[in-house]
Amino acid sequence: MSDVLYDVPNDEFNYKLTYPEIGQSAFLAKEALSARLRLEAYEPDVQRRVATWSDPVWSLTGDPVMPTKVPDMDYGGSLHHPAELDRSSEVPSDSMSVEDQLVFLSMAELDDFLRPLVGRVKELVGLAGAEEDQQALNPLSLRGFFRFLYLHRSRIVSRPQLILTTEGLLRAIWRRSRDHRIGIRFLDDRMVSFVTFLPDGARPTQINRVGGESSIEGFFRCVSIDSLSD
Amino acid sequence: MISGLEIVEITDAFDCARLAKGTQIRKDDGVEGDAFALRKGESYLSMNCLDLLDGDRSEQLDSLRAVLERKLNVSGTARLAIINVGGTKRSVLPHSVLNFVHEPEADDESHCGMYGLEYNNELVQDLIAESVVDVVKARR
Numbered sequence: 001m002s003d004v005l006y007d008v009p010n011d012e013f014n015y016k017l018t019y020p021e022i023g024q025s026a027f028l029a030k031e032a033l034s035a036r037l038r039l040e041a042y043e044p045d046v047q048r049r050v051a052t053w054s055d056p057v058w059s060l061t062g063d064p065v066m067p068t069k070v071p072d073m074d075y076g077g078s079l080h081h082p083a084e085l086d087r088s089s090e091v092p093s094d095s096m097s098v099e100d101q102l103v104f105l106s107m108a109e110l111d112d113f114l115r116p117l118v119g120r121v122k123e124l125v126g127l128a129g130a131e132e133d134q135q136a137l138n139p140l141s142l143r144g145f146f147r148f149l150y151l152h153r154s155r156i157v158s159r160p161q162l163i164l165t166t167e168g169l170l171r172a173i174w175r176r177s178r179d180h181r182i183g184i185r186f187l188d189d190r191m192v193s194f195v196t197f198l199p200d201g202a203r204p205t206q207i208n209r210v211g212g213e214s215s216i217e218g219f220f221r222c223v224s225i226d227s228l229s230d
Numbered sequence: 231m232i233s234g235l236e237i238v239e240i241t242d243a244f245d246c247a248r249l250a251k252g253t254q255i256r257k258d259d260g261v262e263g264d265a266f267a268l269r270k271g272e273s274y275l276s277m278n279c280l281d282l283l284d285g286d287r288s289e290q291l292d293s294l295r296a297v298l299e300r301k302l303n304v305s306g307t308a309r310l311a312i313i314n315v316g317g318t319k320r321s322v323l324p325h326s327v328l329n330f331v332h333e334p335e336a337d338d339e340s341h342c343g344m345y346g347l348e349y350n351n352e353l354v355q356d357l358i359a360e361s362v363v364d365v366v367k368a369r370r
Binding site for chain 2: 178197
């Protein structure tokens, strides 16, 4: 089955895209992207062809560019729209150094929302090197930040400000005023700690100030907000 | 100007300055709470009382910059976050009770410590950051 799926006239391409579990659509969507990124890294000349192949997979609409012999692919209902995908495969793997993650992210097709954030992370990495008593950016914290962005993207209205803590953790801040701010520190690629200063819905002059810790996935179940904006 | 290592009471009217690393400064030049974070094992936060230095505010800041540059490797992106002692004390209530103590050093006579912080208390750190009254360059 994989021979049919990857019937692209490039030996190395065929070789790299052989996956035994191809019947699982979520697996395919994730691996298609990571394969494309790998190929972009090692085979710049096949980049255009790979994009042609993988974009229909990403949109999951049954585009005719997709190989036709995939009737047994089950999109499972939740994969019909890209926004509903688990896009965690776009996040660098947990074994990558900060430098490798930044290369990975630089090669990904970042949109206008993400690109400045990657730029800011690079800037912070540079600033950390110039500061006394400053730990370098923790790679798991960086990965956690991008996991958070991908998992909660639909609820993140505006780009956060980013700083680096002395201990090398990324902290994202959405700040409208001194009494309306949300700060999230990425402890690793699973957990965050957060502080929110938000006006009380019933009594706007009352500012509710809360600090806590949660999993990246569970953040919006722990805070009384629907979205993140400054 | 204080003489020698005389200990002066830090009153609520005084202003203090805390050195913030470039990594702790937002793009809008605001200082974040991490600039007021204790490191593990620390019992107080180092800062300098500007009112214990001679001259107007500009001269006080220049004196402080000179002291810090002698003591530390101050980066070009670092900033001095200025707080008012009374204002910052009030801003953290009821979450914390802060106490400012003058602790002069031979090469840093305006040095003082902010006591009452807890390690890793981000909420109080953010409250202090929001009480900052001015942010200026740390290097001359």
